[in-house]
Every structure is written in structure tokens, then in C-alpha cells.
Amino acid sequence: MSLLELQNITAGYDKNVILKDLNFQVEKGELVSLLGSSGCGKTTTLRLIAGFSNPISGKFIFNGQDYTQVPLNKRNFGFVFQSYALFPHMTVFDNVAFGLKMRKLSQDQIKKEVMEMLETVDLKGFENRFPKEMSGGQRQRVALARALVIKPDLLLLDEPLSNLDAKLRVKMRVEIRRLQQKFGFTAIYVTHDQEECFAISDKVAIMNHGVIEQMDSPSVIYNHPRTEFIARFVGFENFLDLKRTGEAGKYQAGDNSMIQVTEHKDGENFKACIRPEDILIVPDDSGAVNPLKGEIMVSTFLGKRNQYNVRTAIGEFEVSTDQESVYKIGDKVTLSLTPGKIILL
Amino acid sequence: MLEKKTKIYWLFILPGCLFLAVFMLIPLFSLIFKTFFDESGAFSLGNYFELVKSTYFQQVFWRSIRLSLISTAVSAVLGFPTAYYISKYSKNKGVLMALAVFPMFTSPVIRSFSWMVILGKKGVINTMLVSMGLTAKPISLLYNEFSMVVGFIQLFLPTMILSLIGVMDNISEDLNLAAGNLGASRASTFRHVILPLSIPGLVTGSVLVFTGCLTAYTTPQLLGGTDTRVLATMIYQQAMSLGDWTQASVVAVVMIVITIVISNGINYISRKLNPTI
Numbered sequence: 001m002s003l004l005e006l007q008n009i010t011a012g013y014d015k016n017v018i019l020k021d022l023n024f025q026v027e028k029g030e031l032v033s034l035l036g037s038s039g040c041g042k043t044t045t046l047r048l049i050a051g052f053s054n055p056i057s058g059k060f061i062f063n064g065q066d067y068t069q070v071p072l073n074k075r076n077f078g079f080v081f082q083s084y085a086l087f088p089h090m091t092v093f094d095n096v097a098f099g100l101k102m103r104k105l106s107q108d109q110i111k112k113e114v115m116e117m118l119e120t121v122d123l124k125g126f127e128n129r130f131p132k133e134m135s136g137g138q139r140q141r142v143a144l145a146r147a148l149v150i151k152p153d154l155l156l157l158d159e160p161l162s163n164l165d166a167k168l169r170v171k172m173r174v175e176i177r178r179l180q181q182k183f184g185f186t187a188i189y190v191t192h193d194q195e196e197c198f199a200i201s202d203k204v205a206i207m208n209h210g211v212i213e214q215m216d217s218p219s220v221i222y223n224h225p226r227t228e229f230i231a232r233f234v235g236f237e238n239f240l241d242l243k244r245t246g247e248a249g250k251y252q253a254g255d256n257s258m259i260q261v262t263e264h265k266d267g268e269n270f271k272a273c274i275r276p277e278d279i280l281i282v283p284d285d286s287g288a289v290n291p292l293k294g295e296i297m298v299s300t301f302l303g304k305r306n307q308y309n310v311r312t313a314i315g316e317f318e319v320s321t322d323q324e325s326v327y328k329i330g331d332k333v334t335l336s337l338t339p340g341k342i343i344l345l
Numbered sequence: 346m347l348e349k350k351t352k353i354y355w356l357f358i359l360p361g362c363l364f365l366a367v368f369m370l371i372p373l374f375s376l377i378f379k380t381f382f383d384e385s386g387a388f389s390l391g392n393y394f395e396l397v398k399s400t401y402f403q404q405v406f407w408r409s410i411r412l413s414l415i416s417t418a419v420s421a422v423l424g425f426p427t428a429y430y431i432s433k434y435s436k437n438k439g440v441l442m443a444l445a446v447f448p449m450f451t452s453p454v455i456r457s458f459s460w461m462v463i464l465g466k467k468g469v470i471n472t473m474l475v476s477m478g479l480t481a482k483p484i485s486l487l488y489n490e491f492s493m494v495v496g497f498i499q500l501f502l503p504t505m506i507l508s509l510i511g512v513m514d515n516i517s518e519d520l521n522l523a524a525g526n527l528g529a530s531r532a533s534t535f536r537h538v539i540l541p542l543s544i545p546g547l548v549t550g551s552v553l554v555f556t557g558c559l560t561a562y563t564t565p566q567l568l569g570g571t572d573t574r575v576l577a578t579m580i581y582q583q584a585m586s587l588g589d590w591t592q593a594s595v596v597a598v599v600m601i602v603i604t605i606v607i608s609n610g611i612n613y614i615s616r617k618l619n620p621t622i
Contacts, residue, residue, distance in 0.1 A: 050522075050526060051525075051526075052522050052525075052526075071525075072522070072525045072526055073525045073526070073527075073528050073529055073530055074528075075526075076528070077526065078526070079522070079523065079526040081519050081522075081523060083517065083519050085517065085519035085520050085522070085523040087520060087523075087524075087537075087538060088542070089541045089542055098524070098527050098529075098537070099527035099528055102527055102528035102529050102533060103528055146527070150527065150528070
């Protein structure tokens, strides 16, 4: 049985429905990311789990118990806010100790646990500082320490790194992953940053318009997107319509040319996709696999690579190549689509 | 470049400064100046010693302080929950704010007259008490300290509410949720987070209400009696009825000093309580 289960959750406010019949499971010890663009419902989902708001309908089961109506202060979940939400009138020590004080631990016990936790997040010696005297990265670690010191049954992180600069973001995400593996806690991580979420998560749930489109491990999502939305989200720029033929592994494109695809999938008509990096530009079509004749429309220099927009009989393709030969606008070229890299949706 | 600009901008506040200097600072200082000399023109603190020794002044002095403190305390107690509700829970914030500050739209004279109607011998409250048989004769609610405090509170409660709302609006909802998430009940969240973070507003509000009550003239003149004079009405009495401008000026100086001392005192205490302000 899953540790956490959202069953047919509908949520929103007034007449504005944000989550529609959402189902979502998290296993014990997993770090699951909710990924999506703003307004997709990822933060609403996280706040609902934390108990900051209640669903219109549906059930939230945690550890076999119905948590739907449990008030937020009885849930024992840690929450790391995007704004950190540190108490500005309390020192670092008092901030971290707050949850333990509410749990009525003894002074000695509180002191011991807070100091241990501050050492874990590398903030020893900062206990008497106020939040405003600290940098963004340090505040972030205080927020983490405050959420972790209560030994939460579940850690919820709402875009915790979005206010940090790029270098610190990479450092902190490694830190979060390290702490998660050290303590073995279950965590749900909300982000709109794809790289961040792939780097940190056991599983990624991609949300769109209040539903989860796909939930899988990062590599599965990256290599085998299930819907066009996910494919676009993870960098598949080229889409083509294919129709199954009598011959195994061969599909017919819009202009009746034959395209070989390694992947097998049931069905008749497919939307297929391929990344810009998986298309080669070949000198001529003799012997090339899946050749497509086209003309360079736009040429963009990207440093290590060149990007071309190529018009073909079955639509415009975006191609990214590190080949040395450079093409100009108007050049006639032939594209070769690698059969193993074409994904059928 | 920047320096030049700053110099030019000084010109913008020049008219205001000149106006204040000519019509307020100069008369004020000449008033204060005179109080330090006796009739022969020699420097002396005699005026002050004489005043402090007078039992009448002592009564008026302590009454002023006491009534101002009571009014400030009651305004804080009434204003805090109101401001908290308006800032954090109300759906029609604009309407409630307008209602809260509505008393400010009428003049203190009119407000005092309406209290006379309500608190008088034949006023609403006494009529009700007598007809319900709770008292045989109307009780005196007017022209005493009670009616003055009522008047002060009505006069300054909006000020207290406004300064509290100003501060409470800046307390992020995330802090509220963070406290709850860490296991705090609503009462604990209020005590450990909302209350300490509202102290700056409480301080500003208290200073404004206290100094307002201490210097108010209309309300104590209309709602107070002859035996409940406060500093402001005493100044008027000294200057206008008794023609003793020096004595009036001495009382005025005392009033200014108390205002400065008390407001700085409250600020100091609040800074001790909350080092992050």
C-alpha cells in the first residue's frame, strides 16, 4: 500500500476548479517531484496535502488513515516554503526549535536536537543570528532544518530553490538529495525547473491543467513520453503523423514516404516525435535511413551546436547538430531520422 | 551631478519649512523662552516650581496621564482583535476599513454632542435604565471622567485600528501557515507569531492615541466637567479665563515634555521587547 494516496481530488476556490479528479500515490522513502508550468495545480496539490486548504471532493489517505479533515497542525508534515517563511523576530535557534516547542519537548532535548540539526545543515555557530542577517542560501538551510527537526512523516517542498542563484541552486539540490537519502524521509518536491527535478527525484509527476499526465522515473519520462504535452515539455520539438503499414517496423508519413521506427506500439495511427539532436543532416539521400528532403529556412548559431529549421514535405523540422559543415538559408539538404529515436505517442 | 540635483530638491520643502518656522516654531519658542524668566526679567525656574507645588496642577497632571493611559489601553484591547479580523479574515476589507475610520469623518464637536444625547440625564441609556427599573433616578454618566474616556476612545480607536492593520497586512500568510505546519494551534500562532510581529503597529498606535488624548481639547471641554480639567483645558482656562499667559505657557511646556518622554519611552520598551523592529 502506498504511504500517501490522493483519491479523486477536486479542488479550487469559488467557481475556479484547479484540480480535477486527481489521483496520486507516493511510496515510502521516495522523493517525488510535481513538475509543470505555473497554474498547472502543482502548488495547490502540495498545499492540499499540507492541510493549508481543503479539497471540494475526494479523499486523502496517509499511512492507511483518512487525513482529508485532519487540521494542518496535527499532520506532522514538514513544509519548506518558496519564501522560506522564517519567523523574522526569532533567532535561527528559535526558528528551528519552534516545532519542538509546540511538541512540548524538554529544554535540554530541544537544545540537543536543534544543535544536531544545525550541524547537519552546516549552520553551526549561526544559532543566534536573525534571518535578516543571513544570505539566501543560509535561510534556505534554516528552513530545511526547521522542517526536518520535527522528524516529519512527510516533507513537502514548494519550489524551495527558486529564489537562489544558479550555482547555489545546484549545490542546494545536491544537499537536499543527500539529506533525503541520509534520513530516508519521503518527500514531495514542487518545481517548474525540469533539470532540477530530474536531478533530484526518484519519480516525476508532470501536471497539466489540474491532472497528472504522466508519472514515472526521470529517465522514462525523458525517453518515453506518453503524451504530446509531455514530449514537448521534455524537449521533443518535431512531431509527425504516422500510419501503420503491413510491414513490421515501417510506417507511412503524410507524403507517402516510408519511415522506419524501432519502437513497437499497438494502434493504427500515431503521432510520433523526435528530438532535434536525433536528426542528422546527410550530404545526399543515397543509403540514408528515413531520408527527408528539405530546405534550410533558419540557421541559428548556438556555440557548440548549430540549429536549423528545415522545411520538408511533411512539415518544418528543428534540427540541432554539432557537425562541422555549416548550411546557409536556402540550402537544399536531406534529413535522416534515427529509427531508434522516434517515439510513438 | 547627483549633489546638484539634491540641492535643487531642497527648494521643494523650503516653502513648507518657512511657513512652519514663521508661524509655529518662532511663536512656540518665544512662548517657551518667556517661562524661564521672572517678572523682573532675570532667569529663573520659579514659574515651574510654583506650578509643580500647586495641588490643583498635580491633580490635573495625574488626571491627564491616567485618562490618556486608560484610553490608550482600552483602544489597544478593542482595536487589536478588530484589526486582526479585518486584516486576516474579512472578505470585504474595504467596507470594514471605511466603517472603522467612519468616526474620523465627523468633527469632534459633533461627536461630543452625540455623546451628550446618549449619556445625558434624559439620554438613551438613562431612559432605558429607569424604564427597566434598574435605577430609580438617572445616574450621572456625563461631565465626568467616564464620559471623557468614552469620547477619547471613540476619537482615537480608528487611529489604533489603522496603525495595527498597516502592520498586520505586512505579516505574510506563509508565516501563519508555517506556524500551523510546525504544530502550533491558532492560539499559539497568535501568541508566538502574530502578536510579536504586530508590536510595531501597537507601539505606533499607542503613541498616537496617547499623545492625541493628552493634547485633545474639544472632547474634554465638552464631555468633562469643571472638576475634571485636564492639561489642555487648564491651558485654556489659565490663558483665557484668568489671563495668565505665562502660567498657561508653563503648562504647555510641561505637556510637550510629557508627550516627548512618553512616546520615546514606549518606543524604547518596544525595541527591547522585539529587537528586529
